[in-house]
Amino acid sequence: MTQDIFGRFDEHVVVVTGAASGIGAASMELFTKAGATVVGLDLVAGNGVRSCDVSDPDAVHAALEEVVAEYGRLDVVHGNAGVNVPGRAHSLTDVDYRRIMGVCCDANFYLVRSGVRHMRERGGVFVFTASMCGVAATPRSPAYNMAKHALIGLTRSVAVDYGAQGIRAVALVAGPVHTAMVDELWPEGPLRDSLIAATSAGRLSTPEEQARAAVFAALPDSSYLTGGVLTIDGGATAGWNEMASRMLTLTGA
Ligand SMILES: NC(=O)c1ccc[n+]([C@@H]2O[C@H](COP(=O)([O-])OP(=O)(O)OC[C@H]3O[C@@H](n4cnc5c(N)ncnc54)[C@H](O)[C@@H]3O)[C@@H](O)[C@H]2O)c1
Numbered sequence: 394m395t396q397d398i399f400g401r402f403d404e405h406v407v408v409v410t411g412a413a414s415g416i417g418a419a420s421m422e423l424f425t426k427a428g429a430t431v432v433g434l435d436l437v438a439g440n441g442v443r444s445c446d447v448s449d450p451d452a453v454h455a456a457l458e459e460v461v462a463e464y465g466r467l468d469v470v471h472g473n474a475g476v477n478v479p480g481r482a483h484s485l486t487d488v489d490y491r492r493i494m495g496v497c498c499d500a501n502f503y504l505v506r507s508g509v510r511h512m513r514e515r516g517g518v519f520v521f522t523a524s525m526c527g528v529a530a531t532p533r534s535p536a537y538n539m540a541k542h543a544l545i546g547l548t549r550s551v552a553v554d555y556g557a558q559g560i561r562a563v564a565l566v567a568g569p570v571h572t573a574m575v576d577e578l579w580p581e582g583p584l585r586d587s588l589i590a591a592t593s594a595g596r597l598s599t600p601e602e603q604a605r606a607a608v609f610a611a612l613p614d615s616s617y618l619t620g621g622v623l624t625i626d627g628g629a630t631a632g633w634n635e636m637a638s639r640m641l642t643l644t645g646a
Contacts, residue, residue, distance in 0.1 A: 400428045401427050405468040406461075406468050406469075407430070408433075409424065409473060410433075410434045412442045413439070416473055416570060416603045416604060418600065419604035420604040421442075430464055434456055450506075454506075457508055461511050467511040469611045470519050471611070472500065474497075476492060481535065482535045485536060493536040498540035502547060509560060512559075513558045516561075517561075518611045519560070519561070521547070521562070523564040523565055523566055523567070525567065525626045525629045527544055527566060528542075552621075561615075563618055566622045566625065567598065568591075568597075568598055569597045569598065569626075570597060570603055571598070591629050592626070592627035593632075595627075598625065
């Protein structure tokens with residue numbers, strides 16, 4: 394795909410959140426290869442990534458204003474920053490609940506609120522890294538599941554409210570991806586194995602596979618793709634993969 398996208402985003406300005414690591418870093422790299430001027434935002438600055446706590450509405454507004462003041466336009470926003478803290482509802486603290494909702498959900502609303510005003514003339518695209526947790530519940534993640542479901546709602550709202558201005562929105566239903574988040578929450582061993590068993594692919598995704606979907610969604614000729622999800626989950630939400638592998642073993646079929 395890399396060759397196909399060379400030059401496709403020439404003169405376009407792209408903002409990627411959560412760009413210091415994992416999917417965001419891969420997205421920043423691929424949009425750059427495709428010709429875009431890319432500004433990364435993250436808690437951690439460095440390597441071309443600017444410091445911004447995306448759960449802070451004023452910080453998001455200031456960051457987008459700065460980008461437009463500097464480069465004169467805003468074409469694509471990839472809202473990708475995310476965090477999770479494992480635990481069922483009864484054990485989730487207020488601080489952790491607010492942090493998860495702030496980064497995974499509220500931040501993307503702030504990106505839309507501050508970003509659309511710069512896209513109204515020329516159009517633009519919001520790509521959000523949602524998750525398979527946006528269409529089904531992963532265990533021990535009530536706030537994360539809520540936030541990712543809400544993100545798909547935001548995607549639909551943007552499509553409906555701003556379609557006439559040429560603004561599109563797409564939510565990526567990402568399956569398990571080998572990033573720092575998975576290394577921390579699903580360490581190698583039985584926990585990691587249970588995550589992999591939920592997929593048909595029988596492996597984790599690479600961050601690059603998710604970045605390709607983000608770039609595809611944002612391509613100017615993906616022009617009829619809006620208001621819905623793009624599923625890159627290795628079949629995790631397609632059906633009962635773990636049951637299938639047990640049944641196939643039991644029946645020998
Ligand atoms: N890894 C997976 O299995 C998986 C699956 C589905 C969806 N996702 C989603 O993909 C996105 C990227 O996650 P990842 O897997 O690359 O994890 P990651 O931990 O490698 O990257 C997440 C990035 O978000 C940044 N971030 C966290 N809080 C922030 C804040 N307040 N302001 C700005 N940046 C902040 C972190 O510093 C980090 O660089 C997240 O939205 C995550 O929910 C991940």
